[in-house]
Amino acid sequence: MPPRGVKKGSKRDRQYEHIKASERKSGASLKRAEEIAARTVNKERARSGQTKTSSRVSTQDLSSGRRGGIRSGRPGPRGRTREQLYEEARRKGIKGRSKMNKAQLHAAVENTKR
Numbered sequence: 001m002p003p004r005g006v007k008k009g010s011k012r013d014r015q016y017e018h019i020k021a022s023e024r025k026s027g028a029s030l031k032r033a034e035e036i037a038a039r040t041v042n043k044e045r046a047r048s049g050q051t052k053t054s055s056r057v058s059t060q061d062l063s064s065g066r067r068g069g070i071r072s073g074r075p076g077p078r079g080r081t082r083e084q085l086y087e088e089a090r091r092k093g094i095k096g097r098s099k100m101n102k103a104q105l106h107a108a109v110e111n112t113k114r
Contacts, residue, residue: 003038005051012050016041056087085109 002016016037023033046054085105089097
């Protein structure tokens, strides 16, 4: 079932079904394939202005299609971008976050989880 706000037969519905089928073909469970497809479609909707609200990371980060190819297989630390870590630190109210680099933000965010 596509995410809320996606009409049956629309471009985003077809995109959702295509991504879900692709994930299933590569071995993901049905639940995981639906989650990946929904997240991808929601991000693309936010980037194109089809949603009422959208996070800064959703609109300014690399598109879903490019991100997988660029970030996969590259050496060095992976995971969330500095911007994503910064947004999480902002939500958690971590002081001094604007002066922190990616490693410091990661450590601060991880320390508040415990």
